[in-house]
Amino acid sequence: MKLLLVGCGNMGGALLAGWLDTGVSPGDVVGVDPAPAPAAAALGPDIVGSAKEIPAAFKPDMIIIAVKPQGIEDVVPAFSNLAAGAATLSIVAGTTIGKLSGLIGGSPAIVRAMPNTPAAIGRGISVLCANERTSATARETAGKLMSAVGEVAWVEDESLLDPVTAVSGSGPAYIFLLAECLAEAGVAAGLPGNLARQLARATVAGAGEMLHRTDTPAAALRENVTSPGGTTEAALGALMADDGMQPLLTEAIRRATERSRELAG
Numbered sequence: 382m383k384l385l386l387v388g389c390g391n392m393g394g395a396l397l398a399g400w401l402d403t404g405v406s407p408g409d410v411v412g413v414d415p416a417p418a419p420a421a422a423a424l425g426p427d428i429v430g431s432a433k434e435i436p437a438a439f440k441p442d443m444i445i446i447a448v449k450p451q452g453i454e455d456v457v458p459a460f461s462n463l464a465a466g467a468a469t470l471s472i473v474a475g476t477t478i479g480k481l482s483g484l485i486g487g488s489p490a491i492v493r494a495m496p497n498t499p500a501a502i503g504r505g506i507s508v509l510c511a512n513e514r515t516s517a518t519a520r521e522t523a524g525k526l527m528s529a530v531g532e533v534a535w536v537e538d539e540s541l542l543d544p545v546t547a548v549s550g551s552g553p554a555y556i557f558l559l560a561e562c563l564a565e566a567g568v569a570a571g572l573p574g575n576l577a578r579q580l581a582r583a584t585v586a587g588a589g590e591m592l593h594r595t596d597t598p599a600a601a602l603r604e605n606v607t608s609p610g611g612t613t614e615a616a617l618g619a620l621m622a623d624d625g626m627q628p629l630l631t632e633a634i635r636r637a638t639e640r641s642r643e644l645a646g
């Protein structure tokens with residue numbers, strides 16, 4: 382299995398590290414990036430500066446596009462020849478399978494994936510969608526490549542990638558904001574800033590780790606720390622009120638979904 386990784390920045394570098402950790406040989410990967418992230422450059426595989434420098438004998442089975450969406454029109458056509466004999470896996474946010482197909486030309490096999498930033502520590506979640514030209518083998522390969530940096534789920538309907546982007550793609554930012562707000566609320570309740578930030582950080586990380594380590598539903602974990610008439614119940618009275626967290630998050634996800642649709646054009 383030969384892999385061509387176009388874009389060796391934060392996400393491309395995380396993928397590359399994950400592949401090597403799961404047994405992919407450095408000799409089976411060629412990277413293309415005029416300015417790879419230092420962490421990616423140090424991993425071992427050859428990284429060339431442009432499509433023209435890819436060794437002629439290197440025929441990839443899968444081309445992974447991990448560049449920024451801006452300027453994608455200039456990047457992808459340079460790989461059209463190689464894409465004719467390979468499947469393409471794109472993690473480029475907001476760039477549809479239809480747009481990628483047009484840029485590659487012909488009838489390419491394309492898998493589009495939406496990962497998120499915890500991929501950098503192998504704890505991301507990626508949602509994948511393939512076009513009808515993609516073989517079962519290529520689907521399986523794409524799933525394996527993305528599972529090197531976390532969990533994988535599939536959708537058949539590409540339009541679902543807009544709410545996916547809103548929930549898990551942008552989602553880590555909401556959780557970081559929760560840690561910020563919790564710390565700020567602690568300060569308002571009289572705690573020193575440093576202690577409030579330490580408590581908020583450890584609490585968000587610890588609660589996230591509990592979710593990670595068990596299949597117990599989030600609602601049950603919440604109920605486990607809520608004694609009748611206690612402090613948690615007092616706080617949840619505000620957070621679970623009709624104007625509490627749920628309507629706020631529903632509105633946030635609605636806006637992000639709408640923005641994702643706008644960006645996809």
Ligand SMILES: NC(=O)c1ccc[n+]([C@@H]2O[C@H](COP(=O)([O-])OP(=O)(O)OC[C@H]3O[C@@H](n4cnc5c(N)ncnc54)[C@H](OP(=O)(O)O)[C@@H]3O)[C@@H](O)[C@H]2O)c1
Pocket residue numbers: 387388389390391392393413414415416417418447448449450455456472473474475495496497498550
């Ligand atoms: N980070 C996330 O949470 C996340 C989540 C979902 C999807 N994504 C998607 O992942 C993609 C990559 O994001 P990122 O955060 O990894 O961005 P990044 O760190 O900027 O990485 C992109 C890399 O591609 C390089 N590049 C630019 N032009 C190129 C070309 N013509 N050929 C080859 N490489 C080229 C860039 O070099 P320069 O720095 O010199 O431009 C950079 O090293 C984006 O499309 C983003 O939408 C990211």
